[in-house]
Amino acid sequence: MTDCLFCKVIAGDIPGAIVHQDGALVAFKDITPQAPLHVLIVPRKHIPSLNDLSSEDDALVGSMFRCAAALAKQHGYHERGYRTVFNTNREAGQSVFHIHLHLLAGRALAWPPG
Numbered sequence: 001m002t003d004c005l006f007c008k009v010i011a012g013d014i015p016g017a018i019v020h021q022d023g024a025l026v027a028f029k030d031i032t033p034q035a036p037l038h039v040l041i042v043p044r045k046h047i048p049s050l051n052d053l054s055s056e057d058d059a060l061v062g063s064m065f066r067c068a069a070a071l072a073k074q075h076g077y078h079e080r081g082y083r084t085v086f087n088t089n090r091e092a093g094q095s096v097f098h099i100h101l102h103l104l105a106g107r108a109l110a111w112p113p114g
């Protein structure tokens, strides 16, 4: 999608600190990190929000979580712990309307979230 920030990062039109990419996913560091490790796991397919998922995306979403777990392990946070978050629409604070899984690790994370 031409007017989407994350489609532009995926296409290489906007620079991103990419930590993983494969045929379906690109993962890059969040530009405003909220934890020592803050990575966004993003499908190459443009899907605006979780509200737009269909059953054909089930494997894709599963692969996003498996990617998050692999990156957490790669960075040594799998035993300490980490958080994975999808924000959806206004009250959850979604600001980029191309789904992305936040991976946060490296500090104690409060619950409930703000």
Ligand code: AMP
Pocket: 005, 009, 014, 016, 028, 029, 030, 031, 032, 033, 040, 086, 087, 093, 094, 095, 096, 097
């Ligand atoms: P959300 O608020 O859940 O939609 O998350 C969007 C995230 O994208 C925020 O945490 C932003 O800091 C992050 N972000 C915005 N622009 C960029 C960018 N160019 N590269 C990396 N992360 C970005």
Ligand code: ZN
Pocket: 001, 004, 005, 006, 007, 008, 045, 046, 047, 097, 098
């Ligand atoms: Zn997009």
